[in-house]
Amino acid sequence: MCLSIPSKVIEIDENNLATVDTMGAKRQVTLDLIDEEVKVGDYVLIHVGFAMNKISEKEALESLKIYEEIAELMNNGEIDESEGDVNYAKPT
Amino acid sequence: MQNQLDMFKVFRNPEHIKALAKLINLEAPKKIKVMEVCGGHTHTIMKYGLPQILKNSFEFVHGPGCPVCVMPKNRIDHAYILANQKDVILVTLGDMIKVPGSHGSLADARSKGADVRFVYSPMDVLKIAAQNPTKKVIFFAIGFETTTPMSAALIKHVIEKKLSNVLFHINHVTVPEAMEALLVNGSLIDAFIGPSHVSVITGSKIYDKFPKEYKKPVVVAGFEPVDVMEGLLMIARQVKEGRSELENQYTRSVTFEGNIVAQKLIDTYFEKRDGFIWRGLGNIPKSALKLKDEFSSYDAEVVYKDALPNDLVDDHKSCICGEILRGLAKPTDCKVFGTACKPSSPIGSCMVSSEGACAAYYKYGNLL
Numbered sequence: 001m002c003l004s005i006p007s008k009v010i011e012i013d014e015n016n017l018a019t020v021d022t023m024g025a026k027r028q029v030t031l032d033l034i035d036e037e038v039k040v041g042d043y044v045l046i047h048v049g050f051a052m053n054k055i056s057e058k059e060a061l062e063s064l065k066i067y068e069e070i071a072e073l074m075n076n077g078e079i080d081e082s083e084g085d086v087n088y089a090k091p092t
Numbered sequence: 093m094q095n096q097l098d099m100f101k102v103f104r105n106p107e108h109i110k111a112l113a114k115l116i117n118l119e120a121p122k123k124i125k126v127m128e129v130c131g132g133h134t135h136t137i138m139k140y141g142l143p144q145i146l147k148n149s150f151e152f153v154h155g156p157g158c159p160v161c162v163m164p165k166n167r168i169d170h171a172y173i174l175a176n177q178k179d180v181i182l183v184t185l186g187d188m189i190k191v192p193g194s195h196g197s198l199a200d201a202r203s204k205g206a207d208v209r210f211v212y213s214p215m216d217v218l219k220i221a222a223q224n225p226t227k228k229v230i231f232f233a234i235g236f237e238t239t240t241p242m243s244a245a246l247i248k249h250v251i252e253k254k255l256s257n258v259l260f261h262i263n264h265v266t267v268p269e270a271m272e273a274l275l276v277n278g279s280l281i282d283a284f285i286g287p288s289h290v291s292v293i294t295g296s297k298i299y300d301k302f303p304k305e306y307k308k309p310v311v312v313a314g315f316e317p318v319d320v321m322e323g324l325l326m327i328a329r330q331v332k333e334g335r336s337e338l339e340n341q342y343t344r345s346v347t348f349e350g351n352i353v354a355q356k357l358i359d360t361y362f363e364k365r366d367g368f369i370w371r372g373l374g375n376i377p378k379s380a381l382k383l384k385d386e387f388s389s390y391d392a393e394v395v396y397k398d399a400l401p402n403d404l405v406d407d408h409k410s411c412i413c414g415e416i417l418r419g420l421a422k423p424t425d426c427k428v429f430g431t432a433c434k435p436s437s438p439i440g441s442c443m444v445s446s447e448g449a450c451a452a453y454y455k456y457g458n459l460l
């Protein structure tokens with residue numbers, strides 16, 4: 001119940017109801033709680049039938065840039081492979 | 093680039109998980125006891141095997157942030173009793189189905205003929221009420237700050253549409269008060285990971301006092317594995333540098349102030365209870381909400397007052413959910429874990445909800 005899911009807005013009707021796509025599943029959510037303008041193509045966070053907020057693609061891309069940098073740093077031999085236990089479990 | 097961004101895959105990238113794990117293990121100055129307050133985080137942490145890959149840098153204490161898990165039996169009994177009142181349809185979210193109360197679960201009530209309906213969205217109540225004008229439709233509302241605005245939006249619609257057959261049984265609880273109760277009771281936690289979706293609504297500001305008054309670092313983080321790990325890295329750095337600050341990892345949707353529209357909606361209809369009994373944590377002052385008195389004609393606790401008992405109900409004696417929620421025990425310490433108590437036949441609430449610590453350990457336990 002408590003997970004909020006990023007979803008892409010694909011349609012908005014006159015009742016402030018949006019059709020969103022969550023990993024291929026389509027559903028309707030209300031935009032009643034959102035105080036900024038939402039457009040088709042935006043990402044929103046969904047929770048029990050409501051969009052809670054927009055997701056900033058700019059911030060998302062910035063986070064990714066940081067991860068790329070960390071990955072590069074870690075792979076450039078700065079750290080020995082044996083350091084840290086990176087034998088992580090594969091997500092199911 | 094815009095349309096190529098896949099919000100799911102990119103934050104589950106194994107390469108990033110691996111790189112972050114290395115960096116965290118490198119930067120953490122000691123083994124840090126971190127509490128992930130929210131059950132959703134517990135789930136991510138177990139699913140991606142973080143206790144194992146970060147065993148030298150973090151010990152995870154699974155917090156009380158699973159609304160189903162912290163609901164005391166007395167409140168489940170209320171739901172069961174309400175469902176059995178004449179001409180009542182009890183509506184709630186799916187997670188409540190199997191939670192055992194003194195008389196049984198809501199699924200049991202339904203199999204014995206009560207009209208109990210599980211919905212995906214609180215808004216579905218409007219449809220049910222319109223289709224059943226001669227019945228009282230009672231919405232049994234659960235959840236933290238994330239679901240409270242949805243209940244508020246529902247009551248707004250009910251009032252605007254002048255629906256006279258919808259009532260509410262409110263069980264909304266609040267995160268910071270529970271965290272504070274843990275600290276006051278001497279839990280040995282070094283730092284907290286706060287759930288992003290709560291702060292999408294409330295802002296990160298609700299945690300302001302923890303770094304200031306208790307000197308505990310708090311990082312608000314998202315739910316994807318890479319989000320959680322970046323949050324842990326931020327905590328490791330704070331501990332290393334001797335800082336205790338409030339930081340926000342989930343900048344893509346969380347701000348300091350949060351969603352003001354949602355906060356106003358909550359303030360219009362709800363007010364703090366004096367106290368609320370949490371399973372395992374006891375009575376925590378100001379840790380839950382109720383409808384304001386002016387809306388008491390919509391409040392099932394008021395309307396059905398005479399039918400609803402107030403007494404405390406003891407939990408099953410083998411169940412140590414209480415200690416788990418306080419960070420004093422792990423699910424595997426419970427004698428009936430995985431034997432008498434399983435997700436298919438739960439004894440305690442930590443096994444019922446998929447966000448409960450016991451359910452997460454059961455599902456991903458082979459990664460321990």
Ligand code: SF4
Nearest residue numbers: 411412426433440450
């Ligand atoms: S395994 Fe079951 S009985 Fe034991 S603590 Fe968890 S929920 Fe309670």
